[in-house]
């Protein structure tokens with residue numbers, strides 16, 4: 001008898017939680033938020049907003065007691081009464097449950113190259129779009145500016161435009177610059193985002209003047225993906241970082257360039273360095289960590305050491321067993337990772 005009363009009472013509570021959960025979906029404040037975002041109540045809801053609110057509702061529905069359910073409802077009410085617009089970091093923490101697609105772990109297994117009509121894998125030495133996507137989504141705000149001083153095929157610029165961020169790309173090689181220009185010209189930036197592509201030596205380019213002429217308060221993010229010293233020689237130009245005379249010369253150039261870029265960064269902005277290590281004369285040169293030290297010595301604050309996987313191209317996949325044989329024979333390990341170092345501007 002007592003058991004069945006308890007069960008009835010639990011069922012009543014559950015029914016009440018479900019009723020509250022479904023009625024909260026039609027709360028005027030929720031509808032207002034959708035209108036603030038110029039969204040219709042159903043299809044056009046920003047995926048982050050939708051996912052965050054869905055998760056909150058799910059939590060309410062899954063509450064074991066009425067007290068817990070009320071607590072979650074109050075929290076949801078409070079968050080809906082606040083401003084849902086993005087802050088400088090690019091993320092709105094009131095919607096943090098909607099950011100499943102943003103990585104917060106230091107190990108990135110990116111898998112195969114994200115495909116899209118604007119990303120053509122014509123450039124040997126490019127990085128996967130997921131890298132700039134993660135960094136731009138996390139460290140820039142809508143309408144902010146991103147800098148890529150080693151622009152290459154423009155992966156950063158394309159991702160920036162797709163995310164509604166403006167971008168400046170600097171590329172030394174005139175042929176690469178011309179080809180990248182063709183790709184970028186065909187892209188309509190989200191929310192009117194624009195890009196500038198410059199054919200220049202980044203070490204000589206006047207970043208502060210660009211910021212000044214455009215009336216900006218600085219770049220929110222710079223993504224540096226330099227040549228990994230001379231592993232791939234990108235040109236015969238002596239200004240090309242792949243033609244540095246030694247590791248010391250390479251890291252010195254990197255430090256000088258970072259100091260220049262720093263003068264054009266927004267305070268509390270971010271600089272990310274994407275780089276890998278190398279073998280030379282039978283030993284590892286930890287180019288990643290040496291470069292990380294070079295950037296740290298400029299006064300930047302190191303905020304993240306991310307290890308990302310290297311996805312092999314088809315050509316490399318075919319020679320995988322050869323590399324494995326060589327590794328077994330010589331006692332070394334085949335590189336399967338690179339780094340993304342994230343720094344914060346003071």
Ligand SMILES: C[S@@+](CC[C@H](N)C(=O)[O-])C[C@H]1O[C@@H](n2cnc3c(N)ncnc32)[C@H](O)[C@@H]1O
Nearest residue numbers: 126127150152153155172201202225234240241
């Ligand atoms: C590793 S690639 C960058 C690839 C790029 N992230 C992409 O996805 O296409 C390095 C690029 O830096 C360029 N580069 C080298 N030295 C440079 C310099 N001093 N100024 C500007 N670009 C430079 C090279 O021509 C090359 O295109």
